[in-house]
């Protein structure tokens with residue numbers, strides 16, 4: 001779990017080579033505005049004063065209604081965009097998985113993984129073997145030479161996961177990676193992700209708008225409010241793994257969080 | 272607990288009722304083999320199997336129709352000759368043209384004509400490639416360059432390159448470099464514009480994915496941008512070749528000189544000067560055939576390979 005030991009002085013540098021990094025990601029008072037559509041010069045505040053730590057090895061899900069700024073926050077942590085205010089520190093460059101698989105169609109599954117290895121600086125001789133090991137890890141032994149379009153949706157996301165793991169980042173960011181999959185495949189991938197997370201000791205920041213998915217996977221669920229996105233509430237989920245979607249404990253907590261989420265959404269109807 | 276300092280309500284811990292100790296009695300531990308088996312089943316159900324067509328089928332469906340079309344044209348041509356719609360010096364018969372070709376073949380000059388033009392065309396095209404590719408990359412990726420020369424480059428595409436022949440002759444004289452200059456002016460804009468269009472059509476998702484993998488600068492250009500733009504780039508190359516070939520023929524017809532060697536363009540011009548309609552027809556046919564052959568032998572297979580590899584080729 002997150003520890004409260006880091007003093008501000010220690011974190012001030014926020015550089016990757018600081019020896020004792022006590023977080024995988026640290027988001028401090030981050031706000032983000034976009035130019036508002038229609039008005040000239042107007043700004044639309046999407047994220048407002050977000051402060052959030054992801055501890056090393058922690059699995060955090062970020063939950064919120066559609067359009068509340070989850071992807072925006074994840075892009076900021078990934079370094080694809082800059083915050084309007086506040087600061088973000090991560091322990092090395094994070095890996096990012098998108099809702100769409102984002103595999104390169106001009107490469108085979110194996111070569112997609114190898115590209116990540118290559119860009120990380122892995123020597124040519126080791127790439128093939130390492131790529132096969134990663135494909136093994138997501139249980140896709142035979143898929144090395146397969147073209148992306150020859151794979152099913154679930155297989156594509158698993159290759160994308162293998163490619164993200166190939167980056168050897170300590171933090172894996174996932175933006176609704178399973179949202180487009182059917183229920184059974186998604187359920188299987190939940191188990192796989194949990195297994196891999198426990199085997200590798202990665203930190204995961206997982207975005208979803210599916211409450212049960214959030215509860216099934218996470219050690220901590222963070223609820224974002226909408227317009228502007230603020231951290232509304234957090235829950236620590238102490239349930240042991242393996243968890244199932246049907247578990248009563250998962251269901252109970254999901255009901256509670258859903259109530260809260262509905263309340264958040266209803267608040268917008270009033271004014 | 273992290274984040275307690277942000278002034279937002281933070282709930283820590285969870286009702287003990289939901290934590291571990293009340294793990295429900297629902298059938299739960301799913302062993303790893305079971306999961307692997309389930310996954311294997313899902314994969315098998317969901318994978319796409321791409322079947323390839325047999326050689327015989329390809330011959331029947333791809334080769335036969337054009338052969339029939341060519342045969343029909345020949346028959347029609349012969350009929351027109353028999354009907355004497357035009358005097359012989361205006362309309363050569365297929366057999367005259369065939370005789371002309373045989374004669375040139377036995378003199379050993381036929382392949383020379385073709386090679387003179389094709390080698391010029393291909394060399395010029397390769398130079399256009401070497402110039403057009405970095406140019407296209409620059410125009411697509413650097414805002415200032417795009418604003419500065421992007422419109423000019425698209426405009427140049429619609430300028431018939433034959434317009435460049437007179438100034439090229441004046442600047443460079445009647446020699447090979449003038450030919451190459453005309454080819455370049457015709458083909459470089461197509462190659463560059465094709466690449467620009469290809470790059471513009473790369474889904475932004477790929478660029479973002481590349482960036483999270485650590486591809487920036489030249490490595491991004493090499494690993495993400497160029498392969499992503501390949502379909503558009505190939506279309507540009509194809510058009511670039513067509514433009515090269517056309518400009519070259521224009522240059523050869525207009526600027527003939529004894530020390531340039533006889534290419535297909537000169538063959539055509541010589542035929543006109545000798546009032547040999549058979550030779551004129553032969554030259555036109557050869558120019559057409561070379562254009563088709565290059566497309567069929569180089570560009571079409573390349574394009575098909577690229578599209579099939581990406582699952583973009585719909586086989587009917």
Ligand SMILES: Nc1ncnc2c1ncn2[C@@H]1O[C@H](COP(=O)(O)OP(=O)(O)OP(=O)(O)O)[C@@H](O)[C@H]1O
Pocket residue numbers: 034035046064065066067068069070071072073209
């Ligand atoms: N590049 C941008 N320019 C302008 N506005 C943007 C931009 N990106 C996002 N927004 C706005 O920010 C808000 C949050 O978008 P974001 O994609 O982060 O939501 P989300 O929580 O991921 O939603 P979803 O669940 O639908 O994916 C939206 O109102 C969107 O219109």
Ligand SMILES: [Mg+2]
Pocket residue numbers: 070071072175
């Ligand atoms: Mg989103």
